[in-house]
Amino acid sequence: MKYSELTKEELSALLETQRREYEDVAAKGYKVDIARGKPCYEQALLAADMLQGPAADQFPKAALNYGNLEGLPEVRELFAKILGLDASEIFVGGNSSLNLMYDTVQRGLQFGFGGCEPWNKTKIKFLCPVPGYDRHFGICEHFGIEMINIPMTGHGPNMDLVEAYVASDASVKGIWCIPKYSNPTGETYSDEVVERLATMPVAAKDFRIFWDNAYCVHELTDSPDKLANIMAIAKKAGTEDRIFEFTSTSKITLAGAGVACMGMSAANLKEALSHITFQTIGYDKVNQYRHLVYLKDPEHIAEIMDKQRAIIAPKFAAIIDAFERNFGDDCDIAKWTNPKGGYFISLDVLEGCAKEVGRLCKAAGLTLTSAGATYPYGRDDADRNLRIAPTFTNADDLPAAIEILVASVKLACVAKLAEERA
Ligand SMILES: Cc1ncc(COP(=O)(O)O)c(C=O)c1O
Structure with missing residues (x-):
């Protein structure tokens, strides 16, 4: 149905229906959370074996002492295979890649990169593909780095815009990228986008790409997206210092x-390393080794990820299916992504309605990521984008989440159209 083509009378009748539907759902007293991209308990239990072993005397001595600031050599090798890099290019840290990103930005601010002056000597800017990951934007906001929105296109950021900014403005020092199954749109950067990012002329010698490959092995289908190897391309172009991959x-x-x-x-x-050596004598190599024994090699990681997929793919499918049933066929109040991997579905509702959808959901017992969170400064000027994270909810609660979400989208959007027509 094209809601925008309904007459004033049709809209006000529909508004009454949607209000009743929403109130019926809200009265059921559900309590569901699809806000954060967290794995569910069943997923966590897949790693139970890792917590059982190995026995103390099975650990290499290097894992049980200070040292190996770059990480255990075998763990560096494993990550190198996953990312298509050389083990000598891998630094293994602690429990969080976000932490490594934060520290890297801070090193840029405090010490600068490659002999250039520290970023904090002047006002600097980062390019932020939108919608994107709120915690990337949070790092910039925390450090007072100005953020510039770059729209995503379905196959990565708008590269004409990116190239224009980085070529003309030396205060643009960085760009956030989630190149595979992006958070939240689920898109994978095309070969052309990766090539352009690696090779584009930049005004700032110390421009850096923060390549957050968080979802590199996180498939939801049998036909994975293929991401070009940015470091290999950069090496050929002599721009390898531009890339920080996580x-x-x-x-x-x-x-x-x-x-x-x-x-x-x-x-x-x-x-x-010249800075990290002052920060720590070494990260937790016990956990690194435990991971090595459990994960083994890329082939075994793929097997683990198949088990993860068996748990979460039906949750994605249930939501997509509900969207298709309720908003399919040329409907003009909701558009969504159907990702082949990663952790999110991105939902665009009628302009000016996302906050109201969030408010209605909350009042009916469903927690969503705050509307606006997928944009720098929490500002989605079109008030359109909502991020759906299907994984954490247990399968039994999912129908309730879907019922509330669908009823809220319909009510908010029909109310907006009816108000505009009044
Ligand atoms: C794109 C992206 N990067 C990083 C993270 C956080 O990763 P970590 O747990 O390694 O800090 C997330 C978590 O949702 C994410 O979506």
Whole structure:
């Protein structure tokens, strides 16, 4: 149905129906949370074996002492295979890739990169593909880095805009990228986008790409998206110092108790270590080794991810199916993504309605990521985007979440159209 083509009378009749539907749903007293991209308990239990072993005397001595600031060599090798890098380019950190990103931005601000002056000497800017990950934007906001919105296109950020900014403005020092199954749109950067990012002329010698490959092995279908290897392209172009790549096992093993890593050029690694050496004598190598024994190799990781997928893919499917049934067929109040991997569905509702949808959902017992959170400064000027995180909710609660969400979208959008027509 095209809601915008309804007459004033049709809209006011529909508004009454939607109000009743919403009130009926709200009266059921549900309590559901689809706000954060957290794995569910069943997913966490898949890693139970990892928590059982190995026995103390099975750990290599290197894992049981200070040292190996870059991480255990075998763990560096494993991450290198996952990311298509060389083990010498991998730094293995603690439990959080976000932590590594924060520290990297802070090093840029405090010390600068590659002999350039520290970023905090002047006002600097980051490009922020939108909608995007609120915690990336949070890092910038926390440090007072100005953020510039770059619209996503379905195959990565709008590169004409990116190239224009980085070529003309030396105060643009960074860009946030989630190149595979992006948070929240689920899109994967095309080969052309990756190539352009790696090779584009930049005004700032110390411009850096924060390549957050959080969802590199997180498939929801049998036909994975293929992401080009940005570091390989950058090496050919001589721009490898531009790339800081990140990933972690937060959504392979245990969120909050995984292992994170960073991939970078030899020069960048040397520089990073020269600062990190003052920060810690070494990260938790016991956890690194536990992960190595459990994960084994990329093939075994793929098997683990198949088990993860068996738990979460039906949750994505249930939501997509409900959207298709309720908002399919040329409907003009909701558009959504159907991701082949990652953790999110991005829902765009009628302009000016996202906040109201959030408010209605909350009042009926459903917690969503706050409307606006997918934009820098929490400002979605079109008030349109909502991020849906299907994984955490248990399958029994999902129908309630869907019922509330659908009723709220319909009520908010029909009310807006009726008001405009009044
Ligand atoms: C794109 C992206 N990067 C990083 C993270 C956090 O990763 P970590 O647990 O390694 O800090 C998330 C978590 O939702 C994410 O969506």
